[in-house]
Every structure is written in C-alpha cells, then in structure tokens.
Amino acid sequence: MRHTLTGRPRRPRSPAHEPPATGSASADREPDPESVARAIALRLLTSAPRSRQQLAEAMARRDVPEDVANRVLDRFTEVGLIDDAEYARMLVRSRHESRGLARRALAVELRRKGIDPELATEALGQVDDDAEQASARELVRRRWRPGLDRDVQTRRLLAMLARKGYPSGLSHRVVAEMRDDEGWSDAVEADE
DSSP states (O other): OOBOTTSOBOOOOOGGGSOOOTTOHHHHOOOOHHHHHHHHHHHHHHHSOOOHHHHHHHHHHTTOOHHHHHHHHHHHHHTTSOOHHHHHHHHHHHHHHHHOOOHHHHHHHHHHTTOOHHHHHHHHTTSOHHHHHHHHHHHHHHHOOTTSOHHHHHHHHHHHHHHTTOOHHHHHHHHHHHHHHTTOOHHHHHHO
8 A cells, every 4th residue: 555745654645547347247237217207306306396297207307217206206395395375476476576577477387387277367466456567667667768768668668568468558657757756757758
C-alpha cells in the first residue's frame, strides 16, 4: 500500500471507479420494474410535487408495466406521498398569486395535469369573483405604460388578460377603469 506525504496509507479506489465485472449475476440482471417505478416517482417528487397522472406518464415513458405502476402509485398515495387534492389546491394558489391566472386558465392546467374534475372544482373554489377581479386589476396596473397610444395599450392589455384566462367582460371593465383613472375618458376623446 502506498503512503501519502502525511505518512498515512492511501485508501484503495472505490468500486465505482472500477469497470463492472462481466458475466456476474449483478451485471446481467434487469432492474426490477417495481424498483424502477419507485425510483422514478421518488426522483420526480423530490424536485417538485406531482399529480398521480404525471407520475404514471413518466413511468410509462420508461416502459414500466401499467399494473406495476398502479401498485407503486397506490402505495405512494396510501402513505401520503401523492395527494392530488392537495396538489390541486397548491397549484391553484401558487399560479393565481404568482402568475395571476384566472379560474379558466387554472382549470385547463389542472385538466392537463390529470386532476379529477371534482378535485379541480374544489381547488378552484379558492379563487372567488372578488379575488379574480383584484388579480386582473393588479395585472393591468403593473403592465400599464403611461404615454403609450390608447388603442395599442388597450389591445395589449386585453390580449394579456385573455391569455391568462380572464373573461372578456371583466377584462374590458378593468381596462376601462384604468383608462378612466389615467384621465382617458371616452367622452373627452370623442370631442377631439
């Protein structure tokens, strides 16, 4: 055994640095599908919460048999690692607060993530009409650009609110309120 400059013996290299032995039973074995499914779920859940459908899709991409995936997902649900109801509530709360999404856009996102319609409806109940209107007003206030042409400004704001899922009636009302607050009344502009 070689010694380092400090006089202590060097540690032997770890097995990770050695090439795998050929012909051994451990090198020839296929990974257990259940172990693969668990590893996929744990890896994805470590980085961020996921819905059951998202995990099932990830397992399907790795060719995990459906019955094995369902067994693992059932177990993860049983121990509380997967909770679609809580996931839906968290997603609605965070997307509404951080990105200003309206209920319609949130419903589309929940459907895309595979959340059961009943759970989605329950989660969307967190955002009432007043909260949606306040959110739309805040988005318009943040995106308002003084001095920009009225028609351009209106078109941009309405398009932004539509992309975020706000109903057109609410969008027009909120943009009109902002225009009025900034001194752009329709009556004054009609006289010009």
